[in-house]
Amino acid sequence: MERRTLLVGLAHPDDEVGAAGTILAQKARGDRVVVVWLTRGEMTEAFGPIPAEEVAARRVEQGRRAGEILGVETRFLDFPDCGLQADSASAHRVARLLAEIKPDGLLTWGDAWGRGMRHPDHQASGRIFRDAVTLARIAKVVAPGQPHRRAAPVFTYRGAHSTIPAVAVDVEPYLDTIHELATFYRENIGFGERGWVEQRLRRAGEPYGLRYAEVFDAWETRPGIVPHLIPAEPTDVGEPIHPDRAQ
Template identity: 40%
Template sequence: MSSEPTVGRDLGARPGRLVDATCEPVNAIQAPGTPERDWIRWRGLDGLPRIAPATAGGLVVVAAHPDDEVLGVGGLVASTSAAGERVRVVVLTDGEASHPDGPIPPAELAARRVGESTRALAVLSAGGPAVEIVRLGLPDTGVAAHEAAARAALVELLAGYALCAAPWSGDLHADHEAAGRIAAAACAAAGTPLVEYPVWMWHWAGPEDPRVPWARAVRIDLTDDGARRKRRAIACFVSQIAPPAPGTDDRVILPPEELAHFERDFEVLFR
């Protein structure tokens, strides 16, 4: 997840939520979000069709930024690895723009986020095959300008895998939407089934929101071990769940009310 300045569909200038009392909401993502209690009370989530918590034949996960892969499908990654299947994670950017105009140089912030992602994926795969990580190094906030090259690279990276999971192309974040388009085109070319995972949707949408393709939604009920591993992996993303430079830059991308959407014992995908 990232809250860098960028332009997404139907958005203003900054599709990300930096918790800062001086910051006025300017778009659907920065505006106050839907509380997790509203989602959990909605019977629609419990009524979604269930699919298996692990992927036979191997899984490729596409992420726009380091942490999207864990927030969106960390439980699926953990369960697939625990079943002895291969998991390859393709991260399009290093997330260097998550705190624009902050005191941490972009290269240092990128290094932090890459390290956090590497540790988180090690937590998810402990006891199973190590997750393979491929980082394409595209510019954070600029994925859409590199769709053709990323699509060509992903077609090759999908070879031999049974399923691809990628950000939902309607997530109202420019990089997430570009990642979804890239994955859809690559999967079509490679003949690989695709599922999409929402990230920011849990913030800006609400139960029965007509902008969300609920008819395509399915649910993965995580194993106890998969849910525990996912929560531990999320905790690795210190740069996103705590101020990156306390006293100098106190902005938080993922405060507790946002993390609650991803600490459930289930995940939702669109297929």
């Protein structure tokens, strides 16, 4: 079985709580998962009135610990918290990182408008990562690195009003570790209340007959219940991928 790489590209440490079970499901398949946060989350007020650099240092350490809980690689970039801009320069910078990581799939933020999900950094980070998937294919963008041209289907956090086809991941086998991660953040920054996590997973699973699920928009692949995000079957809707671009 070929080992795949899932890139989870987010804005702040703790954003990954919403995909913890899916990350663990991908790991259970034997795959590599890399979580990248574009900011260090320095704008949180969870630590009181201390300098932003000290907050950032604490948040980076939290990200490292979250990676240990999930058993994944973690990386931070230094874009400003609450100041992310989905511009060309940002997408080019992240494209160079993608060309290095060489993901077989991307999970990131989508264009949702519910409270929390509509945070400007969430919206911007999703756009940056989605643009970077395309830009990472272009040699002149990622030079002196090598372009990454393998197919890397996109999945995004699903908002209540999304009309994009959805995939549901059964995360019941990973419930204990999901709660371990959420408890870690709750104890350190006050986010991740157990009842909220439980309710969220149960509600997501109900339409699919699952006790606990995480559900995402499937931009390029078949919808339905899946054991993990990648590998995934491409959708038969839309224009076929040109073979010169698929590899």
